[in-house]
Amino acid sequence: MENREVIVETRDLVKIYGDGAEVRALDGVNMAVLAGEFVAVMGPSGSGKSTLLNMIGALDRPTSGTVLVNGQDLAQVRNLDSFRARTVGFIFQMHNLIPTLTARENVEVPMRGQGFSHRDRRRRSAELLELVGLAERMNHLPNMLSGGERQRVAVARALANNPAIILADEPTGELDAARSQEIISLMHRLNHELGTTFIVVTHDLAVARQTDRVLVMDSGRIVREHIIADPYSEDLRQLKDSPLGRALLGAREVDLVAAGVPLRQGGQFTAMGQMLREVLEKV
């Protein structure tokens, strides 16, 4: 966690809607997200989650306060269109694909006007659809795809210009548990393979549990923050999966824990856990 830089930061972010009956959708939000982090935002309906995401994605301007992306104040960014196209990718609750375009053409939409040649676009869209496992369905229209497949196209589309950050607003809201898990796993894979930062709004605890950190919002403020896991958990998983690790540990983590091995405590590794990790590192 130490060396990674902050990629998104908000300072005293306030957003007020309406003139007469004012709605304080955001009421002084301070938060920071590290590059490569996978963050969930939770909270009741109307608590300001979507509004926060819209501010970060430069879809709307805050009433006051600042949003910094890559250290740059969004209020100073001249060409917001180009910022949206290149720096962030959006995934919406409803897939929001263009119904007249095929999966592949939908993925190409954000690339238009960004200096890609026609051939580059074709190549990249094919690659991305392969990445999300839809190589076979490239030329299908959205209404010929299932809900999960559509959302995967939306993920590929969000990746089109290889953005540093992907903002997903309830991406699994319309899907069943199995489909949700597919999408979340996909996002995790991308988070690892490409190092893309994810900020995901969700109501699904199962989804939230798989992220690095959960921000809980209520009435336009961030009221709590949970760290689900720390950077070592991944290494532990690797250790767990390797033959050596299995031999070393002789059992899965749960078994060790069940057997009373104090691997961690209060979210932190114990000395024992730390030691095991270092041992593994040397192998």
Next chain:
Amino acid sequence: MIFKNLFRRKGRTILTLVGISIGVAAIVALGAVSRGLRAGFSAMTRGSQADLVLTQTGAMSVITSSMDETIADELRTWPEVAAVDGVLLSNALIENASYLFIFGYDPQGFAIEHFRVVEGEELADVRGVRGKPLLLGKRAAERLSKKVGDTLRVTGSTFRIVGIYETGDGFEDGGAVVALPEAQALALQPRRVSMLYVKLRSPSDADRFKARVERRFSDLSISTTTGFADQEQILALLEGMAMGVAGLAVIIGGVVMTNTLWMSVFERTREIGLLRALGWRRRQVLFLILGESLTLALLGGLAGIGLGVASVFLISRASSWLGAFGTQFSPDLFTRALVTVFVLGLVGGAYPAWWASRLLPLEALQYEGGRGGHFSRYLPGGMVVRNLWRRRLRTVLTLLGIGISIAAIVALGGLAYGMLDTFTAIVRGSEADLFAAEADIDSDFSAIDERVGSRIAARPDVKAVSGMIMTGVNTEKMPMLLVFGYHPREPAIRRFRIIEGEPLTSRHQVIVGRRAAEQMGLKVGDTLRLLDSNFRVVGIFETGVGWEDIGVVISLREAQALTGKPRQVQFYAIGLRDPRQAEAVRDELEALFPEIDFALTSELAESMSDFRVMQEMVDQISFLAVFIGALGMLNTMLMSVLERTREIGVLRALGWSRRRVLGLILQEALVLGVIGGICGAILGVSLGEMLGLVQGTFGAIEPIYSPQIFVQAIVVAMIAGAVGGLYPAWRATRMRPVEALRYE
């Protein structure tokens, strides 16, 4: 529920209402104008206190009707007749370059009595004023800001306004009255009148009188003063035009209506599924949608009636010509508008309503709203073409609206060029180098004194001069027979190649075009009656120019008598000794005779005022087409932008710039415009060809489609596209991404 549904989408409902109401307004306004015209003519004849009206059979309007004054003298000797008054109507150019209706009346007659003078003197009482006396209508006086004692210049002559009259009829109050001989001189129709008012000794003599007139004058029509308006062909024409425009307006209203209902049904598919799941029956759903459509139509109809009344009011204030005839709104006009609207509502709503009612509840509940159709992904042209394909019906209807307008341009343009070509052929065939017509006047009215001809002929550089006259005459067998007057011994007549019989040599002879002879069933040796004179057919000719082949040729002298222009010709064809000097000679002649236009035969086309008028007409229709096309386009594109609000939000969220979104929408509008233009051009050519098949004057013109017409049509279509697409496109770019994404 119906009202709630309509108010859910206020913007769309208002747009629909505007679309429908414009159509209805067109029906109401045009109807009111033609009715006003009818009322004007009726009031005029009824006001005359006459029992019967005599006009020339087959004349398009009383204004083009023409007959010999001496008929009145003969009628006065009949025992049934108490009094006869001849009246000449004409439209004259006045000092401020606008037109004024001039009524020529006998100042001592009975018919002039209904011009109640409210200021100044009666025409009959005038003594010792300078200039020719004139009575000005009250509305004309207001329009021209003239008072009693002022002067008024009418086509070159100066008149003194001696009185202001008011009859209460807009047509009359917008014109002027002068003594009959003055009117005849102004209209270049000496001793001719447009109509005769007849007062009978006893109303019971009417039938006997009618029978007698029919026996004695075969080319006169007789009507009662109240039934007169029914005879006016111009009314039929105007009413036909009103129907045409109304038809177009209904198509556009239909586009709008169908648009709206489809959108409304599609976006509520899930809701309809829910209603069905909750136990609604098919019929209930059907009636719900139909109810919405009829409500919309009815509201639009009412708004349209208001708009129509208002625009007629404004037009009659702004335009002196239309203002001259009052306008009239009758209840059946409103009924017609409402019936149209009702049909529009039923037709526009029927298919969407049926579609909605056929939905299975389950299917509708699962409906996702993605309707590309599996076929659409094979379409070339990317988003633009697919978006148009997505709403095929709407696209087709919009194309229809644009296409019809463009078709009008192409057909009319083709006819204009065809006419021009025919005319050029006539002139070229006369083996002339220069061509002379009176300057600044429609060639129908051109009149050049024969003395001018002799002076030109006397010049050493001129080889020959041929005078000619061209006029249309109503005959029994052909409603509008073209009559050419040529001098039998001048060179220009040679172009009429005789294929049967012999050429024209003397008076009372006529040579007949091949097609005219076929249509009228004439052979060499037969007799042809033109106006009041008989002519013997001595030959049949053919020139290959359609227009000439449906006409006849008589001697110039007799043609002059026929048109009431003694010693005057319409055109001169001038042959030069050295054709290479044509330009120099033309410049000299123009300096010598400033009142006459001289044109090189090779350049005649562009200089002909007829052609210019025709061109102007095409331009005006083009303008109208742009307007109507743009309106349809505006509606379609606005709907399209509205229904894709979310989609546009997504595009913006994905980083599309405003300019890119603008480009997408504009491209769609332009594609629509161009396709509409092409369809319209094809339709126009077929229309032109169909007109060519019609017998008569139109049939004689072979339409010619120059590339210019098509360029004009396509440009018009594109302008319609750009104009109609611009606002929706601009609107699309103004939407803030977040708002657009939240749009339900």
